[in-house]
Amino acid sequence: MVAGLEEISGGTVEIDGEVVNDLQPKDRNIAMVFQNYALYPHMSVYDNIAFSLRLQKMPEDVIYSKVTNAAEILGITDYLMRKPRALSGGQRQRVAIGRAMVRDSKVFLMDEPLSNLDAKLRNQMRAEIILLRQKLNTTFIYVTHDQTEAMTLGDRIVIMKDGYIQQVGTPAEVFEMPTNLFVAEFIGAPKMNIVKTDLVKEGNRYFVTPCGAKIEVAGEKGDLLNEKNVKSGSILLGVRPEHMKLTFEAGADTIPARLEVNEMMGSELHLHVFTADGTRWIVRVPTIDLTAQQRKSLTNGAQVYITFEGKVMHFFDPETEKNLIY
Amino acid sequence: METKSMKQHMGMRTANTISNTIIHVLLVIISVIWLIPFVCIVLQSLRVESTWQVGYILPKQWGLDNFRNLLNTNFPKWYLNTFIIAVVAAALQTVIVLCMSYTLSRFRFKLRKPLMKFMLILGLFPGMLTMIILYRVLKDLGLTQANAVPGLILVYIASSGMGYYVSKGFFDTIPKSLDEAARIDGATRAQVLWKIILPLAGSIVIYTLLTGFMAPWGDYVFASYISFGNSSGMNVAVGMYNWLTPDQINNNYTMFCAGGVVVAIPVVILFMCLQKYYVEGVTGGAVKG
Numbered sequence: 001m002v003a004g005l006e007e008i009s010g011g012t013v014e015i016d017g018e019v020v021n022d023l024q025p026k027d028r029n030i031a032m033v034f035q036n037y038a039l040y041p042h043m044s045v046y047d048n049i050a051f052s053l054r055l056q057k058m059p060e061d062v063i064y065s066k067v068t069n070a071a072e073i074l075g076i077t078d079y080l081m082r083k084p085r086a087l088s089g090g091q092r093q094r095v096a097i098g099r100a101m102v103r104d105s106k107v108f109l110m111d112e113p114l115s116n117l118d119a120k121l122r123n124q125m126r127a128e129i130i131l132l133r134q135k136l137n138t139t140f141i142y143v144t145h146d147q148t149e150a151m152t153l154g155d156r157i158v159i160m161k162d163g164y165i166q167q168v169g170t171p172a173e174v175f176e177m178p179t180n181l182f183v184a185e186f187i188g189a190p191k192m193n194i195v196k197t198d199l200v201k202e203g204n205r206y207f208v209t210p211c212g213a214k215i216e217v218a219g220e221k222g223d224l225l226n227e228k229n230v231k232s233g234s235i236l237l238g239v240r241p242e243h244m245k246l247t248f249e250a251g252a253d254t255i256p257a258r259l260e261v262n263e264m265m266g267s268e269l270h271l272h273v274f275t276a277d278g279t280r281w282i283v284r285v286p287t288i289d290l291t292a293q294q295r296k297s298l299t300n301g302a303q304v305y306i307t308f309e310g311k312v313m314h315f316f317d318p319e320t321e322k323n324l325i326y
Numbered sequence: 327m328e329t330k331s332m333k334q335h336m337g338m339r340t341a342n343t344i345s346n347t348i349i350h351v352l353l354v355i356i357s358v359i360w361l362i363p364f365v366c367i368v369l370q371s372l373r374v375e376s377t378w379q380v381g382y383i384l385p386k387q388w389g390l391d392n393f394r395n396l397l398n399t400n401f402p403k404w405y406l407n408t409f410i411i412a413v414v415a416a417a418l419q420t421v422i423v424l425c426m427s428y429t430l431s432r433f434r435f436k437l438r439k440p441l442m443k444f445m446l447i448l449g450l451f452p453g454m455l456t457m458i459i460l461y462r463v464l465k466d467l468g469l470t471q472a473n474a475v476p477g478l479i480l481v482y483i484a485s486s487g488m489g490y491y492v493s494k495g496f497f498d499t500i501p502k503s504l505d506e507a508a509r510i511d512g513a514t515r516a517q518v519l520w521k522i523i524l525p526l527a528g529s530i531v532i533y534t535l536l537t538g539f540m541a542p543w544g545d546y547v548f549a550s551y552i553s554f555g556n557s558s559g560m561n562v563a564v565g566m567y568n569w570l571t572p573d574q575i576n577n578n579y580t581m582f583c584a585g586g587v588v589v590a591i592p593v594v595i596l597f598m599c600l601q602k603y604y605v606e607g608v609t610g611g612a613v614k615g
Contacts, residue, residue, distance in 0.1 A: 034506070
């Protein structure tokens with residue numbers, strides 16, 4: 001729709017203040033990188049990149065300098081005379097980006113450009129796209145299913161579900177203050193722990209009572225609950241795995257749990273634990289925080305205790321799934 | 327163990343050799359049967375001792391007299407007629423078919439599916455059904471008899487858009503994102519077709535050209551109807567057929583064979599030149615695959 005390849009079902013699309021609903025793709029001054037690159041197979045890399053410039057009837061020497069310049073930036077100078085089929089995935093990706101770069105367009109559209117690459121190449125290209133964006137200094141619209149890409153590349157993230165926008169915000173905003181359960185579970189890996197529990201108001205103080213423990217909502221979150229005047233009642237409580245704490249001894253606000261799966265990720269452990277009521281929690285523990293003995297004791301079925309601080313909680317309405325303090 | 331597997335290996339090799347031999351012998355027999363009529367015609371055309379049908383194949387006297395005699399008849403005129411018709415019809419038909427296929431493959435418009443079904447059903451009726459009305463219409467337009475050449479061209483290209491199946495099927499296999507990329511790069515729909523799709527569809531273009539050329543080149547029924555006995559409007563098939571009437575056949579039989587050989591020459595050349603374009607894999611590397 002933004003590119004003009006599909007009909008707009010409602011509303012208007014504006015680029016730089018100009019409504020482009022009825023403009024053909026070629027008149028919108030946009031560049032696009034496709035998920036499958038969509039290189040013209042019968043043309044050399046040079047011709048692929050030069051295609052749009054030739055359609056604009058640019059003089060050949062200008063085209064030459066633009067194409068070689070783009071190739072220089074992307075490191076594909078050596079392949080300019082090759083056909084796309086003689087290139088590797090990462091090289092084709094660069095050609096596709098190069099084809100978009102030479103356009104000098106107002107908007108760059110990227111439709112999951114990295115999803116066809118292997119993990120190592122993806123990291124490398126991601127960094128290169130960040131650099132490219134700084135160099136070109138134009139608007140990028142980047143579609144991705146990969147939240148790492150979204151968080152690292154985005155100035156602003158639009159999270160969509162079934163064609164509807166869930167939240168618009170900076171990476172920090174969507175991470176710290178998700179508008180609803182979908183966004184909360186979508187951003188962050190492993191995903192946020194969600195547990196059904198009660199919110200209890202005692203005077204000006206709020207408590208949550210997961211699995212029999214009683215933990216006070218502290219700091220900003222408590223103030224916000226007060227501000228919104230949230231009543232006691234059933235809620236969905238969300239806590240990110242990295243905000244969970246693991247102890248080996250019972251304490252005042254700890255919840256006893258049984259370890260089921262221990263995923264060793266290298267720098268950290270992902271522990272899947274089950275509390276008495278059958279809820280699964282994921283706890284992210286930095287490997288360095290545990291002694292060798294403690295690490296050894298984390299076998300399947302081990303008894304552990306989990307807890308979390310008051311300031312890291314998220315509260316969602318069990319019915320509407322909206323954030324109660326957003 | 328080793329000997330056993332080696333034995334198995336040997337066994338498989340012999341089995342392969344045997345089946346290959348059978349297949350090749352069969353193919354040779356089939357191609358010989360296939361070639362007999364052509365060889366006969368070529369041999370007859372080179373026979374100069376008599377002009378009528380004889381009971382043997384190998385000529386007793388060889389020569390090119392029959393070919394020379396062709397030049398003294400209306401044959402060159404018919405040949406030219408046929409050539410003009412076939413070339414023009416093939417060119418126009420190819421343009422129409424390719425535009426049609428591209429449209430049906432890439433555009434989404436109302437009644438697209440019904441239109442395709444309609445054309446499919448319409449295509450099931452034999453073209454002969456339209457013969458009489460076509461003749462009336464062309465006669466009113468003055469495009470019969472001496473003017474049969476433009477009339478026949480019209481007939482051959484008239485419904486050619488309905489032959490879109492093969493090329494639409496091929497266009498469907500070219501990733502749509504290539505079109506989209508080209509359109510974002512600033513190409514119009516026509517430029518997409520000319521600069522992106524057709525270079526990738528070379529074999530289909532050749533195929534359409536060839537079929538478009540072959541049909542008028544060998545047509546008899548429509549050509550005979552529309553030229554309606556007027557020698558200057560005839561194509562080769564119709565003209566030469568008139569040599570074979572019972573009172574003429576004994577004078578013209580070997581010349582007829584010579585004409586047949588001359589008619590076959592451009593087709594043979596066409597196929598020999600163009601068969602290398604029947605290659606697959608031109609789309610390799612377009613998208614990650």
